[in-house]
Amino acid sequence: MPFVKLDCGILNSTLWFERTSRELFITALLMAEPHETTEPLPQIAINSLDPTGWEVPPGWYGFVPAASVGIIHRAQLQLGDDTLAALDSLGQPEASSRSKEFEGRRLVRVDGGFIVLNFIKYRDKDATTADRSRRWRDRQKQKRFAEIEDDRHAVSDTPTRVIRHQAEAEAEAEADKRKELVRQKRLPNGTRDFLGWFQAEYKARRNGATYFVRWDAHGAIVKRLLTTFPPDRLKKHAKILLTTNEDWTTGTDRGIEVLSAKINWLEERLCAWEAEKKTRASV
DSSP: OOOOOOOGGGGGSGGGGOHHHHHHHHHHHHHOEEEEESSOEEEEOSSSSOEEEEEEOSEEEEEEOOOHHHHHHHTTOOOSHHHHHHHHHTTSOOTTOSOOGGGGOOEEEETTEEEETTHHHHHTOSHHHHHHHHHHHHHHHHHHHHHHHHHHHOGGGHHHHHHHHHHHHHHHHHHHHHHHHHHHHHSOHHHHHHHHHHHHHHHHHTTTOOOOOOHHHHHHHHHHHTTTSOHHHHHHHHHHHHHOOOGGGTTOOOOHHHHHHTHHHHHHHHHHHHHHHHHHHHO
16 A cells, blocks of 8 residues: 655755645645656646646656546646645645755646656655665566567567467456456446446546546545435536536536536535526516
8 A cells, every 4th residue: 555754854844834835745645656757747737738848857756646626626626726736736846845856846737637746755755665676676577578589589479479468468458357346336326327327427528538437536526415405406417517618617627526616616606506597587
């Protein structure tokens, strides 16, 4: 299971005095998983899809597979200009930062999520953990080199190798499929039905795009929402979310996390529409 150690030196950093930035950064640390990138990753601006011109160099980092709204929601903060500005500040150079690496940047947005830049550095501060992590990375490299050498020197064995790898891949895919089915079956019928409907509605409303449901995480959110709103009303909220052109939707995936974060706004919008419809009908 992923873990991260919190460096006590953070108490003396400039980050500690910015409460919103601090909560977002610590939340991102808890969401991050060790990840290696073998090529530079362009940084993407928080409020648009434009690259900033800076790139994450190849190496080991912490990767957070979530959009801006996902981190803000998990930090139990409200999505707004102040939280987006705080998230943006974490990816900006900071001359007064304790760490001069990456010009003081801490958390940057990339394609697919966010990168915690000093994740591995602070995780490896304990000597024993560093040794274990280093040995693990060395084993992974040696394993890759050995596979390359095997491929070079065993040409005659190529068909057998391909068949074996294909069988292993199919077995892993089948195991993953079984796990997904187990996760689905654990959910209440109403929650499971809503997530299936949302996935189909997302594809229909978003030009054929596929929404990948995370049954455990999304199921917990929908289950909570259904304690407040009946299924039919929650579906109306979702339709508004998938079709609105409000500025705040920029940079979001309009997924389940966003549905939960903006549920009050969606309810207000739905109530206004119902009131207008009732007024028109009475005229």
